[in-house]
Amino acid sequence: TPFYKTASKIMKAGYGTDFISDRFVQSLSYAKGTIYTPGGNYQSLVVPDTDVMPLATLKKLVQLKKEGAQIIFQGLPESVPGFANYKEQTEQLHILLTSAQSSISEKPDVVSALQDNTVIAEEIVASGLKYVRRTVDGQKMYYLVNHTAKPIIGTFALQMVAENVRLYDPLNGKEGVADSYVSDGKTFVKLDIASGASLFVLSGERKRLAAWDYFESSDTAYPVKGDWNLRFLKGGPEIPESATIQNLGSWTSMGDKASYFSGTAAYEIDFQNPDTTIEHWKLQLGDVRESAKVWLNDTYLGTLWSNPFEIQLANLKPGTNTLRIAVTNLPANRIRAKELRGEEWKIFKEINIVNKDYEEFDASQWQPMPSGLLGPVSLIPLIKNKSN
Known part of the structure; x- marks a missing residue:
């Protein structure tokens, strides 16, 4: 239109x-x-x-x-x-x-x-970033998102004048003072936004707020591999048996009970610190279906529910470390199971579910949706930028 x-x-x-x-x-x-x-x-x-x-x-x-x-x-x-x-x-x-x-x-x-009409555009869109801009009580706010396939890194001009700029990560709550400067009526802000990630850029300072940590990823990746202990924690229609696996993949390949299962399963593995000289790491989970809670050595690190499925680590111990990842899939496989078993579940007061062709909804023809931690899981050393 x-x-x-x-x-x-x-x-x-x-x-x-x-x-x-x-x-x-x-x-x-x-x-x-x-x-x-x-x-x-x-x-x-x-x-x-x-x-x-x-x-x-x-x-x-x-x-x-x-x-x-x-x-x-x-x-x-x-x-x-x-x-x-x-x-x-x-x-x-x-x-x-x-x-x-x-x-x-x-x-x-x-x-x-x-x-x-001298309406000034934001130059930042040339980088591939998308934005929403607001002014609230005099404070300039940008919401930036990277929908490209690669990280977007650099110093970018924003159409505001702000001597102090803060960055805020909505996924994990991380906040810090950005590297920025004002020139020619614009504010130039240093950004590093991974593919699929988003970031708030806010004008104004906040007392006792530390500088934002900028990292460069090493070209070296250490795969986390070995024996993964897989336990199905909660969900249905039935709880599949626990298993020890070496190769990550969809749990739907582990028999009918697992292919019907919708719920949460925990993956746990012991691994060695690959380089004790590295202080900061990035843990990449690879393909996750659909959300994951992460613990390292029994310390909760956060929940990942969107791309990029990665999180920073700064507390690897020398020697053996324990990683636990609780993954929750979508309910589609359980719905498919209900259909295959002939269970009555589509009961509504006004109208029963129909498909896009206005025919009776039938999930029995669905194929099992990939579920769980598909990986690969890897550790990537992070190099702290010298400007910090």
């Missing part, structure tokens, strides 16, 4: 966007170069190409445009939606468009129009 194409083009060009309804348009006001809403302030409003538009919406947009607001029309409507007073409202819409010709015009190239 024109709406989707416009939104995609704007975001790829580095502009932060929010979406607004016809009703919410009525709450807009304009003053001194800023469009105000009850929830935030904006430099410009873009109207994607559309054939129809409520008369009240067009009236409000024309009013804002005449007041000086940056309203960019990619195309102009030809009529109003619906059939209520259709002829009368369409005539009024045409009269309004004719009378407002001097203040509104079609600008199909939305990015050029934003640039002409």
